[in-house]
Amino acid sequence: MALRLYNTMSSQVEEFVPLRDREVRMYACGPTVYGYGHIGNFRTFIAVDMLQRFLRQSGYSVHYVMNITDVDDKIIRNAAQDGVSVQQYTAKFEKAFVEDAAMIGIEQPTLVRATEHITQMADFVARLVKKDIAYRTEDGSYYFRIASFPQYGKLSKKDFGGMLDGARVDLDEYDKDSARDFALWKAPKPGEAFWDTSIGPGRPGWHLECSVMSMEELGETFDLHAGGEDLVFPHHENEIAQSESLTGKTFARFWFHVRFLLVEGEKMSKSLGNFYTLRDLVLKGHKPSSIRYLLTSVPYRNQLNFTFDGLKQAAVSVERLRNFQQRLSTGTFPSGSNPAMQSLAKDAGDRMKTSLEDDLNTAQAQAAIFEMVRSANSALDASEIKQDDVPALLTALEKFDEIFAVLKDDDGAKMKAVFDWASSEGREKDISAELREAVQSGRFSEAEIEKKIAEMETARRGRNFKVSDALRSELTGAGIVIENTKDGVRWRRK
RNA sequence: GGCGCGGUACCCAAGUGGUAAGGGAGAGGUCUGCAAAACCUUUAUGCGUCGGUUCGAUUCCGACCCGCGCCUCCA
Incomplete structure (x- = not known):
């Protein structure tokens, strides 16, 4: 093909x-x-x-x-x-x-x-x-x-x-x-x-x-x-x-x-009040990756209806992919390889390629990667993934991201840049609470987070849940999600 | 008026002449100190309406309804 x-x-x-x-x-x-x-x-x-x-x-x-x-x-x-x-x-x-x-x-x-x-x-x-x-x-x-x-x-x-x-x-x-x-x-x-x-x-x-x-x-x-x-x-x-x-x-x-896009079902125009620059959306607190994902999810020759509901959905979809990627790259696996996982990764890659070759059918390419993610998550739950399967699956994900470019988690820095721009332009009033919060969540450094997590783990091991819960909610409040897994603690910024 | 595109579940949205991808949301469940993530089940006998072709159409043809784009240096 x-x-x-x-x-x-x-x-x-x-x-x-x-x-x-x-x-x-x-x-x-x-x-x-x-x-x-x-x-x-x-x-x-x-x-x-x-x-x-x-x-x-x-x-x-x-x-x-x-x-x-x-x-x-x-x-x-x-x-x-x-x-x-x-x-x-x-x-x-x-x-x-x-x-x-x-x-x-x-x-x-x-x-x-x-x-x-x-x-x-x-x-x-x-x-x-x-x-x-x-x-x-x-x-x-x-x-x-x-x-x-x-x-x-x-x-x-x-x-x-x-x-x-x-x-x-x-x-x-x-x-x-x-x-x-x-x-x-x-x-x-x-x-x-x-x-x-x-x-x-x-x-x-x-x-x-x-x-x-x-x-x-x-x-x-x-x-x-x-x-x-x-x-x-x-x-x-x-x-x-x-x-x-x-x-x-x-x-x-x-x-x-x-094809032109529609915004909330109508042609975007200033008079309708549905005219948004990229910066407007970030000022409202939306992540660049969510915006890009939504914009890539409908094949280019089809009309795309851009809605705020869709933007939320896109954000969750990106998170699902990122979670999977993190799960693979932070987990520990027994040596060897599982043929089923090898072919799962290969099939997903092939299907992505075939879909894109078909006049850039991005919707189908996304479906292909999500099917792989679901199956691989299942296998992950069942401990069926071996060491050698991990790179194969991650490679499929990377191939996907070479085109879609939504997995790299640099939203925080980008949003901070827009925040700073608005401040320097005297547009503080346009900065939403959501953006403010997103930028705030960067207030803990990695070292600080790791330290708090270590404290939290000590408390949990001592079954001192009061202390661990307090630490968890402090971090959650700063936009940091802690996940306790068999392989240890995993965290990410929301 | 001319040219063109589209109407698929609660939302977004693929797709095929043989009976509907994927994501989100909802409901139930598994796991779990809590949380998160993840998984499983479930949600269109139905794909704008009415005809036609066909063994069989959501998919082809026709008509109609609705929405949209270009025809004025708006991507």
């Missing part, structure tokens, strides 16, 4: 084979850095991250590029409102994006910035003009002539046949040849930031940057181009038009689009 992915271009699931033997070149449309990233953004970026992780796990080397849109209308407007330069404004939110992406377990792609490719973009426009594919309007803007690209609409399956002759001229766009023609380059408006270039002053249109930067980094034809489903039209359609009409070659071979 090989990886099969849905390709928006062909509207069907196809076998994914990169152009070069063991190398995948892929590009994702990244954020416009005009604010903090919301969970919808991160659903998309996490989906692409999982794809990228799975490709690597499957043995490919992956050249993964993501753009940062650091110039556009909203940025210019917001920066002006805040009374700061565009650069200051975008630097702040780009930094926030990188931090947030790391917090949610995204492996950082090669990031490229629009403002650092202005020259190349101007050249690109000039070349299109030379081929008579682009034209300049009176104000100094440049537009792409859609009539010059008959395949326009092939990605979004739109038929522009009757609309290309200029019959419907939009009154606002007075000097475009056709209403559908899109801006490659925008002439400066009074007071706005602009660049002086070979094609005149101005700034790039949105679509241009992705064509220029992806081809610069990955070549004229590369393997896969990703983004949210809203980008199919017009953004990606326009990228294809300008890129392919310039090179005469296929631009991206696979088009990977992630």
